[in-house]
Amino acid sequence: MKILLISVNRERMPFPVFPLGLAYLARPLREEGHQIEVVDLCFSQEVSVDLNNTLHRFQPDLIGISLRNLDNLTYPTSVSYLEEVEEVIKICRQSTSSPLVIGGSGYSLAPKELFRHLDIDFGIVGEGEEVFLQLVRGLERGDPISPSPSLLLKEKPFPHLIKGAQAFPIQGPDRALFATRRYLEDGGMGNIQTKRGCPFFCIYCTYPLLEGKKIRTRKTEEVTEEIRQLVEEGVDYIYFVDDIFNYPPSYAEGLCREMVRKKFDVKWSAFVNPSFLTEDLLNWMKEAGCMGIEFGTDSGSPRMIANYKKSFTPEDIIRSSHICSKLNVNYCHYLLFGGPGENEETIEESFRLMDQLDPTAVIAMLGIRIYPGTEMERISISQGVIHQDTHLIYPYFYISPALGGRLSEMIQEKALARKRWIVPGLEINITQNLIEQIRRFRIRGPLWELVGRMKRPRVRPLGT
Ligand code: B12
């Protein structure tokens, strides 16, 4: 079968991200002998021209659309990508009668609502490798296709239970048809996944919904083989996209030991949970090329950490930060301001803790994006912030009423008074233009590592 895979993601903030999900999908399809083409719209200058050219030349029998992001998750400068997706679907419909299949994390977060909203034939919820392949086989044989918990069909009732598919074992991606090099140059890195799943239950988080609560690790040898291939292609910086790189710690250590043994010439960074970072593990990580650590800290206030139901304590944040400082590894804390119970005092506590720790950077996000199926959704409904039938395919944010509408103002004032704070929603120390200028110097890795070197805080006053 001729299958066209389209990545609709055109977001370039904080950098263009290699469409890893589609590369995972490409592997089983190519192994089964299907003819695959990819249209990656990230760098397209003219979406309709590029898409139409491929549609006319390739004449696909089936089209798979990958929807990674619904919106930019950035309050108050929130942007929904749904119009772009609708446009891509319209172009496909005008040029071909081939069925359209949609999948990806963005789609899987609200599958029914998006299925109703978008003009598509099939929706695949969760990890697409196996379900997509089954669908292709069924269509090829001309079998009648029935809905299943992970497969939604046009003009058929939705399945009673909708459940994201989980691939096991996880086979590696096939990057042959993708522009790995372009992402390295414009985005500063390649990306790799070593496991899926998160067993924790932070109230706002979708990761356990997307990947399940049980951790499924890949074989260390397969991951290191993938790293070897990337390095061979010239990739010298990698981001581990795992929900938590250092959990389980024994797996992370085993992987690092293997990377050290294989003497890879590669640098990398990853999301890290403060609970499970030890000096020993960080030593191995550093030895294996780790240049930067991103902590999903959320808050410096003990009360807010408890409210978010984080799996760690303020003491873990302090201890793990000290380990990074001691071993001289760059680290940043991601903070979320405005969750349930946030007030002026808890904000102050977060700033105080960050002042005390003095990390390489602090990245602050304002408001909590409300996602279907999360505890945050239930809290928001019970407090009247949204209704049962609010369309969460669009960005709605929870902001603690105790802040009296002053969240942005409060964070702006405090963040501007500090050197290492990045606030994407207020464009403090981050704009697309700034990032693209810095990347021209062929700088690899996430750019938060550089924030302390800026002479003065750069901010674009809101509304200009
Ligand atoms: C790692 C990560 C990042 C890293 C990426 C680093 C890098 N170099 O790759 C960083 C921190 C930079 C980042 C940034 C952003 N991210 Co992010 N990120 C993730 C994370 C944790 C993993 C993504 C990943 O690579 N997964 C691995 C691949 C293999 O999985 P996958 O893409 O989901 O693909 C599978 C399925 O979805 C499906 N599938 C995919 N495509 C298709 C297509 C078809 C046809 C089918 C059938 C199936 C299918 O099958 C695939 C294989 O199993 C997810 C959360 C999560 N746990 O999924 C959020 C997530 C994708 N990010 C999200 C967002 C919003 C963003 C940002 C916009 C946030 C911001 N303002 O910075 C930016 C956008 C960046 C960009 N340019 O696009 C959201 C997207 C949903 C939404 N709210 O819109 C997610 C889901 C987190 C969330 N809040 O729920 N991100």
Ligand code: SF4
């Ligand atoms: S925030 Fe991190 S630890 Fe918490 S549920 Fe999400 S992925 Fe798991």
